[in-house]
Structures are given as C-alpha cells and as structure tokens.
Amino acid sequence: MAKDTFAVPELTPYTEIPKIQPGVMAHSAPFKAKEEFQTPLGYPGELVEDWQQKAIAKMGELLGKYRSLRVYLDACVKCGACTDKCHYFLGTSDPKNMPVGRQDLMRKVYRRYFTLAGKLFPKLVGAVDLTEEVLNDWYSYYHQCSQCRRCSVFCPYGIDTAEISMAAREIMDSIGVGQKYCNEIIGKVYKVGNNLGLPGPALRDTLQGLEEDVYDATGVRVRYPIDEEGAEILLVTPSADFFAEPHIDGLIGYGKVFHEAGVSWTLSSYASEAANFGMFIGSYENMRRIALRIREAALQLKVKRIIFGECGHAWRVAYSFLNTLAGPWDFLDPRYPVPQHICEFTYDLIQQGKLTFDKSENDDKVITFHDSCNVARASRMGNVPGGQFEIPRAIIRATCNHFYDMDEDTIRDRTFCCGGGGGLLTDDLMELRVKGAKPRMDALNNVMQEKGVTHMAAICAICKTQFSKVLPYYGMEMDQVLSLHQLVSNAIVLTRRTADDDEAQDGLDDED
Amino acid sequence: MALLTNFYAFLFYFAAFVLVAGLTRKIIQYAVTPAPLKIPTTPAPTTRWGVVLRMVREVVLFESLFRGNKWTWIFGWTFHFGLFLVTLRHLRYFIEPVPFPIQLIQPFGIYGGIAMVIGLAGLWSRRFLVDRLRYISAPSDHLMLALLLGIGCTGLLMKFAFHVDVVEIKTFFQGLYRYDIQPLPADPLLLLHLLLVALLMIIFPFSKLLHAPGLFFSPTRNQVDNPREQRHLAPWAKRLEH
Numbered sequence: 001m002a003k004d005t006f007a008v009p010e011l012t013p014y015t016e017i018p019k020i021q022p023g024v025m026a027h028s029a030p031f032k033a034k035e036e037f038q039t040p041l042g043y044p045g046e047l048v049e050d051w052q053q054k055a056i057a058k059m060g061e062l063l064g065k066y067r068s069l070r071v072y073l074d075a076c077v078k079c080g081a082c083t084d085k086c087h088y089f090l091g092t093s094d095p096k097n098m099p100v101g102r103q104d105l106m107r108k109v110y111r112r113y114f115t116l117a118g119k120l121f122p123k124l125v126g127a128v129d130l131t132e133e134v135l136n137d138w139y140s141y142y143h144q145c146s147q148c149r150r151c152s153v154f155c156p157y158g159i160d161t162a163e164i165s166m167a168a169r170e171i172m173d174s175i176g177v178g179q180k181y182c183n184e185i186i187g188k189v190y191k192v193g194n195n196l197g198l199p200g201p202a203l204r205d206t207l208q209g210l211e212e213d214v215y216d217a218t219g220v221r222v223r224y225p226i227d228e229e230g231a232e233i234l235l236v237t238p239s240a241d242f243f244a245e246p247h248i249d250g251l252i253g254y255g256k257v258f259h260e261a262g263v264s265w266t267l268s269s270y271a272s273e274a275a276n277f278g279m280f281i282g283s284y285e286n287m288r289r290i291a292l293r294i295r296e297a298a299l300q301l302k303v304k305r306i307i308f309g310e311c312g313h314a315w316r317v318a319y320s321f322l323n324t325l326a327g328p329w330d331f332l333d334p335r336y337p338v339p340q341h342i343c344e345f346t347y348d349l350i351q352q353g354k355l356t357f358d359k360s361e362n363d364d365k366v367i368t369f370h371d372s373c374n375v376a377r378a379s380r381m382g383n384v385p386g387g388q389f390e391i392p393r394a395i396i397r398a399t400c401n402h403f404y405d406m407d408e409d410t411i412r413d414r415t416f417c418c419g420g421g422g423g424l425l426t427d428d429l430m431e432l433r434v435k436g437a438k439p440r441m442d443a444l445n446n447v448m449q450e451k452g453v454t455h456m457a458a459i460c461a462i463c464k465t466q467f468s469k470v471l472p473y474y475g476m477e478m479d480q481v482l483s484l485h486q487l488v489s490n491a492i493v494l495t496r497r498t499a500d501d502d503e504a505q506d507g508l509d510d511e512d
Numbered sequence: 513m514a515l516l517t518n519f520y521a522f523l524f525y526f527a528a529f530v531l532v533a534g535l536t537r538k539i540i541q542y543a544v545t546p547a548p549l550k551i552p553t554t555p556a557p558t559t560r561w562g563v564v565l566r567m568v569r570e571v572v573l574f575e576s577l578f579r580g581n582k583w584t585w586i587f588g589w590t591f592h593f594g595l596f597l598v599t600l601r602h603l604r605y606f607i608e609p610v611p612f613p614i615q616l617i618q619p620f621g622i623y624g625g626i627a628m629v630i631g632l633a634g635l636w637s638r639r640f641l642v643d644r645l646r647y648i649s650a651p652s653d654h655l656m657l658a659l660l661l662g663i664g665c666t667g668l669l670m671k672f673a674f675h676v677d678v679v680e681i682k683t684f685f686q687g688l689y690r691y692d693i694q695p696l697p698a699d700p701l702l703l704l705h706l707l708l709v710a711l712l713m714i715i716f717p718f719s720k721l722l723h724a725p726g727l728f729f730s731p732t733r734n735q736v737d738n739p740r741e742q743r744h745l746a747p748w749a750k751r752l753e754h
Contacts, residue, residue, distance in 0.1 A: 017644075019643055020643050020644055020647055022647070063545070064545060065545070065546065065548065065746075065748055066545070066546075066547070066548065067542060067545040067546060067547040067729060067731060068547060068551060068730075068731045068732070070541070070542065070545050071542055071726045071729045071730055071731075072730075074538075074720070074722045074723075074726055075720070075722055075723040075726030075727065075730070076720060076723070077653075077720045077723050078645070078648050078649055078650075078653050078720070079577065079581075079584050079588060079635075080581065080584060080638070080642065080644060080645040080648065081576075081577050081580030081581040081584055082580065083644040083645070083648070084581075084644065085580070095644065095647045095648075098644060098647075098648070100648050101647070101648060104648065115718065116718050117652070117715075117718045117719065121652075123651070124650070124651050124652050124655070125650055125651075125652045125719075126650030126651075126652070149553060149732075152553050152732050153553055153576065153579070153580075154576055154577070154579055154580030154581070155576060155577075155580065156570070156574055156576050156577040156580070156588075156723075156727070157723055157726055157727045157730050157733070158553055158570075158576065158727075158730040158731075158732035158733040159730070159732075160551065160553070160732050163551070284548065284549075284749065284752075285752070288749075288752065319739060319740065320549065320550045320551065320739045321549055321550070321739070323739055323740060323742075323743045323744070324548070324549060324550065324739065324743060324744050324745055324749070327743045328743055337740040337741075338740060339740075376554070377553055377554055378551070378553070378554060379554060380554055380555070380556075380737060383558075384558075385554065385555035385556060385557060385558060385562075385737065386554075386555035388554065388555075389555075413553075413554065413555060
C-alpha cells in the first residue's frame with residue numbers, strides 16, 4: 001500500500017475547535033462505482049447525459065417523499081450551534097465539514113431551483129446553479145459524512161445532516177455517480193448474502209472451527225449452528241463477526257450466552273448479514289430489498305424470534321426500520337419485541353440471574369465503553385428512553401471489575417463517531433478516517449492517562465474495524481478495541497450440558 | 513396625506529395576505545409530505561405525551577440549542593422571548609376592548625423590546641466575530657437581523673424619544689378590519705417601523721423564518737419512539753409492497 005501522505009493530528013486534552021481552513025479536504029473523495037456495481041442496484045453505470053436536469057428532478061421527487069429533507073432545507077437559520085459538533089470538522093478544519101456547511105451544498109441548489117427567493121435573488125440568499133463544480137463538491141463532502149447524527153442532537157430544529165447526505169447520495173447514484181465501496185458491497189449481499197461475499201460453505205467451516213476452539217478452551221460443547229430449521233431464534237449479525245478481530249470474539253460470546261440461556265438458535269446463510277448499506281446510500285428500495293432477506297430467512301427457518309448482533313447502523317435499520325421495511329412480523333412470538341439486540345437478550349438473562357460470571361477473568365483489563373452513534377442517537381434498547389446507554393454499561397459492570405466512562409461530553413447521545421461509519425470504511429478515505437477519529441482518540445487518550453484504561457469495548461462492527469485500523473496512527477495498539485460480548489465471553493461460567501462435556505471434563509481432570 | 517395612508521393600508525392588506533397564504537401553503541406542504549421512516553433523535557419519548565413535552569421544551573426553552581451553544585442560546589432566547597413580550601404588548605393596538613392580561617403585560621413589553629434588541633445585537637455580532645459563523649452567513653442572514661433590529665430600534669425610539677399618537681395608530685388598524693381607512697399619523701419613525709414590519713411579514717413565508725413552523729414538523733423531534741410496537745408505513749412505501 002502507498003505511504004500515507006497526510007499528517008496525523010496531535011492528541012489534545014480537550015478537542016479544540018479549529019480555525020476554519022476552506023477547501024483542505026476537497027481532494028478527499030472515494031473511488032467511483034463502475035457500471036458493474038451500479039446496475040445491480042438499479043442505477044445508471046456512468047454519469048448520464050442530461051445529468052443536471054435528472055438530478056434536479058430527483059431532488060424534487062425526494063422533496064415530495066421525505067418531510068425531513070423538505071423541512072430541513074427550509075428551516076436552518078444559520079445559528080451555528082452545529083458548526084463545532086462534527087468530528088470530521090474538528091479533525092480536518094474544513095468548513096464544508098461543519099454540518100451546516102455540508103447541508104448548504106445541497107441547500108444552495110435547493111434554493112436556486114425550488115424557492116422563490118433563490119430564483120429571483122440567488123446572490124442574496126446564497127443560491128447557485130447545479131454545476132459540475134458543485135457536483136464535485138457534493139461527491140467529496142457528502143462522502144465525508146458518517147451520518148452519525150451528532151449535529152442533530154444540538155440543532156434547535158433537529159436538522160439531521162444524515163438525512164441530507166443520504167438524499168445527496170441517492171441523487172448522485174440516480175445520475176450514475178455512485179460510490180464504489182457501498183455499492184459493491186450491496187451487490188455482494190444480493191449475490192452471496194453478505195457484505196464480505198462469504199458463501200455458505202465458508203460460513204459453515206468457520207462456525208465448525210469456532211465450536212472446536214471453544215471446546216478446546218472451555219471443555220464445553222457450545223454450538224454455533226447455521227440454517228437449522230425450527231430453531232427458536234434467528235441471529236443476524238454483521239459478517240465481519242465471522243472472521244475479523246475483535247468481532248469474532250463477540251460472536252463466540254453470543255453463542256455462549258445462548259448456550260447458558262438454553263435456547264435453540266441459528267444463523268442463516270441466506271441472511272448472513274446484519275449490515276444494511278442501503279441506508280448509507282439513502283436508498284429506500286435497496287434498504288428494503290436487503291431487509292426482506294431477513295424476513296425470508298425467518299420464514300424459511302420457521303424461527304420465533306430475531307436477534308441482532310453487535311452492529312451500529314444494522315441495529316438502527318433493525319430497531320427503527322425493520323418493521324416498516326419488512327413487516328408485519330405477526331408470524332413471530334408476540335411475547336418478544338421484533339427484533340431484539342443481543343445486549344437486550346444478555347441483559348435480560350443477567351437480570352433474571354441466569355448467567356454466572358467470573359469477573360476476575362477480565363481483571364487484566366481496565367475498560368471504557370464507546371457508544372456507537374447509530375445505537376446512541378438513532379435507536380434504543382430495552383423499554384425506556386436511553387436504554388441503549390444503560391444496558392451495555394450494565395453488561396460491562398456485570399462482567400468486569402474495572403470500568404470508567406470517557407468524558408461526559410463525548411459519550412451517550414453526545415458520543416463521537418469512530419470516523420468510519422456511513423459507508424466511509426474504505427482505504428481510499430484513510431486520511432478522513434484518521435482525522436475524523438481525533439475527537440474520540442482525545443477522549444480515549446484522556447481516560448487512559450487519568451484512569452489507566454487499557455481497552456475500549458464497542459458494539460459496532462464498523463467501529464471495531466475502524467479503531468483497529470486507526471488506533472496505531474495515534475500510537476495505540478490495534479487490539480485495544482474489544483467486542484462487548486468478548487467481555488461476556490471471557491467472564492461467563494459455562495454449564496456442562498452433554499455427556500460429551502463430562503467426558504471432556506474427565507479428560508481434563510486426568511491431565512491434572 | 514391620504515396617499516400615504518392608502519399606501520400603508522394596502523401594504524398591510526397585502527402583507528397579511530402574503531403571510532397567511534404563504535404560511536398556510538408551506539404548512540400544508542410540510543403536512544402532506546410523508547415521513548417514511550422513524551428517525552427521532554434518541555433518547556426519544558415513547559409516548560405521544562412525551563413528544564408533546566419534548567416539543568414544549570424545545571419551543572419554550574430552546575433545549576437543544578442550550579446544549580449546543582450557550583452564547584447563541586442566551587442571545588437567541590433573549591431575542592425570542594423579548595419578541596414574544598413585545599408582540600403581546602402590541603395586541604392592544606389590534607384588540608378592543610384590551611383584555612386585562614394584555615393591560616398587565618404593558619410594562620413588560622418595554623423590557624421585552626430592550627431584550628429583543630440586545631439579543632439581536634448579540635446574534636449579529638457573532639456573525640462577524642466567529643469565523644465559522646462568518647463563513648456560513650449569506651447576505652440575507654445579515655439583512656434579516658438588520659430588519660429585526662430596525663423594527664426593535666424604531667419601536668424603542670418611539671417609546672423613549674419621539675412619541676407618536678398611539679390612539680390614531682389604533683384607529684388606523686381597527687379601521688382596516690372594516691375596510692374603513694382611517695388616517696395614519698405621518699410620523700417618519702412610525703412609518704419606517706410599520707414598513708419594516710410589513711416587509712418582515714412578506715418575506716416570512718419565503719425565508720429561513722420558516723424555522724418557526726418547521727420545528728413542529730421536524731421528524732427527529734416530533735416522532736414517537738415506538739417502531740417495534742407499531743408499524744410505520746408511508747403511502748408511497750406501501751405501494752412498493754404490491
């Protein structure tokens with residue numbers, strides 16, 4: 001790989017608001033999707049001829065379909081409350097990475113073509129024609145938004161830049177200017193069933209290997225089943241959980257929890273992906289098509305419940321949209337919400353006293369917790385508002401002796417994005433990813449200095465991958481990021497259930 | 513003289529029409545545009561009542577802005593609350609007889625006027641002093657503040673420096689209700705004040721002042737967080753299912 005050509009920001013005790021440096025990130029744009037990645041999603045393969053007209057028409061269509069877009073393009077008063085909230089602005093100083101700066105890229109075009117003031121007095125209200133230059137800015141800066149929604153928390157009108165970024169990407173896709181990383185991945189889901197393109201046999205192999213590993217390590221037969229018809233629970237998890245570090249340790253943990261719960265469960269090779277990149281590109285149709293695969297798998301396997309593994313945006317799509325996109329779910333057991341998060345499942349068992357932990361297994365670590373943005377600001381767990389903050393922390397406290405939160409301004413609904421969400425987790429955006437991680441790295445570094453924190457647990461596949469990659473840029477170790485269920489996995493005391501387990505135990509005893 | 517009165521009478525009929533028709537059109541547009549997905553910013557209320565409370569906190573206290581930026585909150589809230597008091601005070605020109613609460617509020621309306629001007633001055637200075645705000649400000653953002661500040665200052669001047677005949681002003685506005693045009697005092701300060709107010713009414717439905725109705729239609733703030741309990745389906749999304 002080519003050597004990085006950018007300077008890594010220096011960590012500071014508090015993330016300071018930089019002076020604006022217009023245009024410093026204009027060069028940062030992801031690879032464009034070629035025809036082979038565009039067509040399976042229903043988009044033109046390259047920039048269409050009358051792209052300007054088509055883009056404006058598409059914008060008009062979206063304005064009629066999404067109240068959020070219409071209201072948000074009108075309502076901004078430029079108060080500036082959002083200007084210092086985006087981790088990409090804080091890390092890069094580019095004012096087009098201020099949420100309002102990013103929104104304005106579309107707002108000025110909206111004003112020109114859809115408002116009286118913009119048609120009559122464009123200069124006065126800052127309206128511009130949709131030129132190639134503007135389109136290039138769109139492509140650069142709408143792919144510098146991780147759709148983390150931090151700005152929407154502080155906006156007096158709740159203006160959500162994610163909604164505008166999504167619309168912009170949908171407009172660009174519709175005129176043939178797609179982003180390679182997202183669109184290639186969605187194609188893989190349609191073709192193979194998951195983002196990574198892992199076919200069924202590879203999954204079965206992996207899971208068999210896991211069973212053996214866990215048996216070797218614990219002497220207990222914990223099962224990791226796939227495509228088992230009639231299982232009670234369908235587990236849908238990000239495909240990174242099948243092979244990446246530290247994701248896979250989370251998957252091992254889920255299996256142990258199910259084992260202790262004594263429930264039957266299964267994965268599906270057809271719906272072997274929790275992530276839904278249809279959301280990142282703002283495409284309702286693609287998001288729906290991906291979500292429907294889960295419905296089909298649930299029907300096929302005749303399960304009673306659906307549980308999602310650790311993945312931020314997947315949980316947003318699951319919690320907030322799954323019922324809309326692929327419901328109604330009346331064929332499932334009505335006693336449980338559809339879907340549930342693995343943390344909700346584990347937490348319920350802890351509440352019922354059904355899990356035994358040996359916390360000292362995690363004594364080699366001092367833990368902090370990273371609230372993933374899509375969980376923190378766009379979904380919930382449990383039955384009270386804010387459950388998504390409390391439940392993971394409760395699980396950590398149940399499994400570890402040493403836990404400290406990062407600075408209050410950087411956690412819960414004010415959490416900072418890892419820097420790689422929203423379809424930006426691609427090597428061609430490495431500069432952006434490293435710089436965008438700075439606010440989170442500052443907070444992590446502080447709690448490492450002040451509290452001796454050694455590890456950060458996360459509940460999002462993208463966060464885990466992103467941190468593994470960028471931690472070393474900041475002089476930290478890639479394995480300082482953990483799956484939350486890895487902590488569970490370490491501390492859980494397993495119950496022996498089969499004769500096989502006992503044999504293994506005897507074997508172990510003999511060795512003693 | 514009659515020409516001036518007639519001009520202002522026409523101006524206020526026109527401004528009132530534009531304001532009402534323009535706002536109605538926008539509100540209908542917001543209301544009929546579907547919100548196909550549940551996108552409340554969490555932690556969000558799980559009941560309708562919870563949402564009402566959240567909106568009340570946003571409208572009355574500017575809760576999110578308070579978390580967002582303290583300076584903008586102080587100036588923004590001072591301005592809006594001042595404007596609210598001023599508006600209440602001004603109702604005496606438009607209602608006969610003047611209700612008791614409006615009589616009570618009169619002195620506070622003066623403080624409101626002062627607060628409004630201070631708030632606006634603070635907000636405007638931030639547009640020059642903070643580099644991020646300077647970057648995002650268009651000429652219209654400055655003009656809007658100038659307009660409001662002009663309204664506030666002319667109003668205060670009439671109160672404290674150059675008095676005008678408020679009885680005649682009231683007669684003028686009462687007359688407008690009955691299409692019976694009454695003479696308007698030809699006081700330059702008053703005429704300027706009224707001109708700016710009419711301008712504000714006219715640009716309201718075409719400007720960022722739409723943030724007022726917009727807030728009530730913001731899905732991140734007005735949605736109930738219950739997507740697992742209730743299926744939420746927009747009409748256009750429903751058509752995809754067949």
